[in-house]
Amino acid sequence: xxxxxxxxxxxxxxxxxxxxxxxxxxxxxxxxxxxxxxxxxxxxxxxxxxxxxxxxxxxxxxxxxxxxxxxxxxxxxxxxxxxxxxxxxxxxxxxxxxxxxxxxxxxxxxxxxx
Amino acid sequence: xxxxxxxxxxxxxxxxxxxxxxxxxxxxxxxxxxxxxxxxxxxxxxxxxxxxxxxxxxxxxxxxxxxxxxxxxxxxxxxxxxxxxxxxxxxxxxxxxxxxxxxxxxxxxxxxxxx
Numbered sequence: 392x393x394x395x396x397x398x399x400x401x402x403x404x405x406x407x408x409x410x411x412x413x414x415x416x417x418x419x420x421x422x423x424x425x426x427x428x429x430x431x432x433x434x435x436x437x438x439x440x441x442x443x444x445x446x447x448x449x450x451x452x453x454x455x456x457x458x459x460x461x462x463x464x465x466x467x468x469x470x471x472x473x474x475x476x477x478x479x480x481x482x483x484x485x486x487x488x489x490x491x492x493x494x495x496x497x498x499x500x501x502x503x504x505x
Numbered sequence: 506x507x508x509x510x511x512x513x514x515x516x517x518x519x520x521x522x523x524x525x526x527x528x529x530x531x532x533x534x535x536x537x538x539x540x541x542x543x544x545x546x547x548x549x550x551x552x553x554x555x556x557x558x559x560x561x562x563x564x565x566x567x568x569x570x571x572x573x574x575x576x577x578x579x580x581x582x583x584x585x586x587x588x589x590x591x592x593x594x595x596x597x598x599x600x601x602x603x604x605x606x607x608x609x610x611x612x613x614x615x616x617x618x619x620x
Contacts, residue, residue, distance in 0.1 A: 422606070433596055433610035434550070447606050479548055490600035491538050491557060494608060496550035 394418075395497035397482050403503045406472060412500045414465040414482030420495075422446075422488040423465040425457060426481040428499070434481055440465060441488040472504045508532060509599050509611035517617040518587050526582045526614045528597030534558075536602035539573065539580045544613070545593040556580065587618045 395416045404410050414423065422441050426434035439447035440459040448457075454476075456468040465482055479499045485492035510529045518524045530539065541553040554564060556573050564571050568585045584591055597611040 424606075431613075431615075433613055436607060439606045441606070481548075481550065483550075488606050490536075490602055490604055490606075490608075491555075493540065493552055493555050495552060496542075498547060498549040501548070 395482055395484055395495055397480075397497035397500050399500055400498065401501045401503075403505065404469065404472065405505055406474070408472075409468070409470045411469065412467040412480055412482075412502075414467075414484075414497055415463055416484040416495070416497075417463055418484065418486075418495070419462075420484035420486050421462060422485045422492065423459065424483040424485075424494060425465070425467050426483065426496075428479040428481055430478075438467075439488070446488065469502075472502075474504050477502055477504045508609045509597055511595075511597055511611035511614050513614045514612070515615045515617065517619065519619050520589060521586050523583060523585050524587050524616065524618075526584075526595050526597075526616070528580045528582065528611060530578050530580065530597070530599045532578075532599060532601050534601040534603055538600045540598040540600070540608070541571065541580075541582050542596045542598065543593045544596065550596070553582075584616075587616075589618050589620050592616055592618045 398413045425437040428434045437451045438457045443459045454471050458466040481499045482497040483494040485494045508531045537558045539556045542550040570583045572581045594613045594615045596613045600608045
């Protein structure tokens with residue numbers, strides 16, 4: 392089973408709203424990732440968690456706040472977003488965090504900020 | 506400097522044609538890993554293959570085949586007898602032994618397969 396699930400599939404929010412994206416995997420993977428993907432662009436890495444600790448923050452604005460409650464779950468809390476934050480948000484996981492590890496992606500959450 | 510180049514932005518073929526998607530990479534590491542992912546319109550990136558820098562053996566999986574050539578820093582992907590279901594964006598990606606946790610994606614090639 393190489394499934395990563397994400398909820399919700401679609402989200403529309405106003406600039407003053409607070410919302411959260413959720414990601415879950417049950418493959419026993421110890422690394423989890425958040426990516427942002429704009430239309431017709433490749434995914435851009437936002438955050439990496441390794442063994443439930445934040446390992447990489449790619450200079451992401453503080454209006455995005457990641458959280459890893461346990462090894463299977465990854466959240467992305469959203470607050471005071473801007474319209475340019477509208478994108479597909481992809482979660483991924485891998486067995487470990489070494490460069491050879493394959494990342495398995497979820498279906499993504501399509502976010503629209505009005 | 507762009508590390509993964511997919512020069513073909515879009516390719517359109519008719520069903521049953523063969524098509525090759527090009528990927529050229531740049532790295533100074535001797536140990537690195539190359540990946541291909543497929544992204545259908547639904548959005549999920551689907552893992553297709555991983556290759557390490559020490560394994561230049563070409564691989565075939567059904568209608569898919571990959572040609573890895575270190576001499577030209579290329580890792581090309583061929584779909585034989587394409588089908589409509591192959592329509593998607595295909596990403597080539599690189600991770601380097603010294604690159605930490607980062608995977609570098611190419612810009613992607615959008616493949617249209619027409620019936």
